[in-house]
Amino acid sequence: MASLYRMDLSQLKGVGAKTAELFSKLGLQSVGALLRFYPRDYENWSELTPIAAAPYGEVSIVRGEVVVPVETTRLSGGRILCKTVVTDGETDLVLTFFNNKYIPNQLRVGKNYLFRGKIGGTFFHREMVAPQIMREGAEIPIRPVYPQTEGLRSSTIARAVEQALALLPDPLEDPIPEKIRRQYSLCDLRSALFMIHAPKNIDEIEKARRRLVFEELLCLQLGIAQLGSENKVKSNYRIRSAQEDFYRLLPFAPTGAQRRCVAEMIEDMQSGSAMNRLLQGDVGSGKTAVAAALCYCVAKSGYQSALMAPTEILAQQHYASLTKTLEGSGVRAALLTGSVKGKARRELLASLDAGEIDLLIGTHALLTEDVAFKNLALVITDEQHRFGVTQRLRLQEKGEHPHTLIMSATPIPRTLALMIYGDLALSVLDEMPPGRQTIATYAVGSDKRERAFAYLRKHIDEGYQCYIICPLIEEGESDMASVEEYEALLRESPAFSGVRIGALHGRMKNDEKNAVMTAFSRGEIDLLVSTTVVEVGVDVPNAVIILIENAERYGLSQLHQLRGRVGRGKAKSTCILITDAQNEETAARMKIMCQTNNGFTIAEEDLRLRGPGNFFGNEQHGLPKLKIADLKTNMETLSDVQNCARAILEKDPALALYEHRMLRSEIRLLFTKVGGYGIS
Ligand code: ADP
Numbered sequence: 001m002a003s004l005y006r007m008d009l010s011q012l013k014g015v016g017a018k019t020a021e022l023f024s025k026l027g028l029q030s031v032g033a034l035l036r037f038y039p040r041d042y043e044n045w046s047e048l049t050p051i052a053a054a055p056y057g058e059v060s061i062v063r064g065e066v067v068v069p070v071e072t073t074r075l076s077g078g079r080i081l082c083k084t085v086v087t088d089g090e091t092d093l094v095l096t097f098f099n100n101k102y103i104p105n106q107l108r109v110g111k112n113y114l115f116r117g118k119i120g121g122t123f124f125h126r127e128m129v130a131p132q133i134m135r136e137g138a139e140i141p142i143r144p145v146y147p148q149t150e151g152l153r154s155s156t157i158a159r160a161v162e163q164a165l166a167l168l169p170d171p172l173e174d175p176i177p178e179k180i181r182r183q184y185s186l187c188d189l190r191s192a193l194f195m196i197h198a199p200k201n202i203d204e205i206e207k208a209r210r211r212l213v214f215e216e217l218l219c220l221q222l223g224i225a226q227l228g229s230e231n232k233v234k235s236n237y238r239i240r241s242a243q244e245d246f247y248r249l250l251p252f253a254p255t256g257a258q259r260r261c262v263a264e265m266i267e268d269m270q271s272g273s274a275m276n277r278l279l280q281g282d283v284g285s286g287k288t289a290v291a292a293a294l295c296y297c298v299a300k301s302g303y304q305s306a307l308m309a310p311t312e313i314l315a316q317q318h319y320a321s322l323t324k325t326l327e328g329s330g331v332r333a334a335l336l337t338g339s340v341k342g343k344a345r346r347e348l349l350a351s352l353d354a355g356e357i358d359l360l361i362g363t364h365a366l367l368t369e370d371v372a373f374k375n376l377a378l379v380i381t382d383e384q385h386r387f388g389v390t391q392r393l394r395l396q397e398k399g400e401h402p403h404t405l406i407m408s409a410t411p412i413p414r415t416l417a418l419m420i421y422g423d424l425a426l427s428v429l430d431e432m433p434p435g436r437q438t439i440a441t442y443a444v445g446s447d448k449r450e451r452a453f454a455y456l457r458k459h460i461d462e463g464y465q466c467y468i469i470c471p472l473i474e475e476g477e478s479d480m481a482s483v484e485e486y487e488a489l490l491r492e493s494p495a496f497s498g499v500r501i502g503a504l505h506g507r508m509k510n511d512e513k514n515a516v517m518t519a520f521s522r523g524e525i526d527l528l529v530s531t532t533v534v535e536v537g538v539d540v541p542n543a544v545i546i547l548i549e550n551a552e553r554y555g556l557s558q559l560h561q562l563r564g565r566v567g568r569g570k571a572k573s574t575c576i577l578i579t580d581a582q583n584e585e586t587a588a589r590m591k592i593m594c595q596t597n598n599g600f601t602i603a604e605e606d607l608r609l610r611g612p613g614n615f616f617g618n619e620q621h622g623l624p625k626l627k628i629a630d631l632k633t634n635m636e637t638l639s640d641v642q643n644c645a646r647a648i649l650e651k652d653p654a655l656a657l658y659e660h661r662m663l664r665s666e667i668r669l670l671f672t673k674v675g676g677y678g679i680s
């Protein structure tokens, strides 16, 4: 295989410079890479549907005998239209082709062909427009369909792949050692490549896929583990245990779990190697206080720390609450976001560089090139699932092997956490601050909306605040429209006359957003209408009800996050989920939300219901781009892969053995695509 990675694509017949150029747009430069470019789907020409049974509007493959000669009509503009009729003995099907002058020669009366296309037509006749045609009895019943780019057709790719397959050495060296293949019943790489590109039947596709998915996940898992061991670098920043002094600054006593987590991390930061850790805690479990305790200790040890939040609102909130807590402690905090500009920014950067700032809180703005620290010893990213692996590493690069902590907003099931954060040590905040009540949760139909509004109104009159998460709109539309429309409706609604309503959406400028959020947290807004921009982290203890429209459109973890905006103070809090969706899956999700407040339970259920792929949404996990495994893979495969990876690393932690050399090079290939940070 290694030699094929060095073989240029243009050496294949029919791949000229132009085609090679198109291939390279797909990221394919070598024959080896082409072989690792798997079909997106298959057309199964052996699965025929009787014409009468082919579902309207869907693609089917039918068999038909041509019953009338092809009729050709010239249309205006020189276009030609061909029409004919075929039958499968029971039902007739009209075929229409545009601008294909070969059709009359290709389709002969009395002969049978297979046609693949979308069924249309009227009640009186069924029709296919421009179907694909295959001679009956043609060899390949299952055709691969490749992801395409402009100008490069799936069939062109298929022809190139066919040649590439012929170049495969026999036997072919396999990255997965034979012993492991036997243990997990995986086929060898050579057969897998043949079967994925040119399957003889459906079973072969499954067999090949299983092996290739396993291989890819194994490389991912081993690669992440390698990252972890590489990150075990020496650290010069020894951090003092000063947390007890910090606790005295807090308006509350830390929970046992908070104390334990802080102690774990301080110990880690005293060990002489850099900490690399994930803090998991349910919504409201008090992760911020843990982060603050660490920053305090770092400052008291004479170093700087950085705390990065995913949104400006959150950064501001952290800044406000931390400066309050740290008042008089001698720890100097500063806020850097996109809206800090000009002179203020220059001055801030200068004092940061001079070491006059101990704790820098901010957004992505912290990653900007000219942000330089004097001695950055700790980097914390809050609500990490919004950041990718690459960003994580970029902030780290601002210091010399600083300690790092990632705080995840949503609990992540253990298996997945291992897959994605396998390189990190784990601390879990498994205890809520005292006095937290469970948030009563109800799922109701939209017919109960008026009643729900009255319930909100009653609480607003008592001096509490509420959130409404407004209806979702079609993808691609701006959320602004939906918020503004909904807000207007609420303003007109008698249920909310005299109520101070504010609105928040993704299209607002940062300072507009901040102004609204600040007004809400000061109690100057009673009812906040918002999109999910309030989802993460925002903390307003006086808000006691959250009403979520179109609850069916959100995943469990997201609903749980949203719900976590209330129940942050002493008062009894409520979450109202409005949905008219009737399907089973929605019902199951709503039921779980109503039954439990435990984020870890919810995360497990979410994973079970939707599979790992949807758990994080697209690309949010920041993993290398996978070719075939999409984390929708079943949990069984995931845990097999994890066991296998563990066994390999136990035997050969550095993957230095001869039998693992192919595996190493596959891992390197996978990870160089994410910014090239190195596994060597
Ligand atoms: P999250 O883990 O979701 O980020 P926060 O750090 O925002 O949670 O904390 C939620 C709320 O709980 C905040 O208002 C915080 O001040 C409060 N809090 C944190 N720890 C404690 C504690 N030990 N006792 C009482 N309240 C606490």
Ligand code: MG
Pocket: 287, 288, 382, 537
């Ligand atoms: Mg938080």
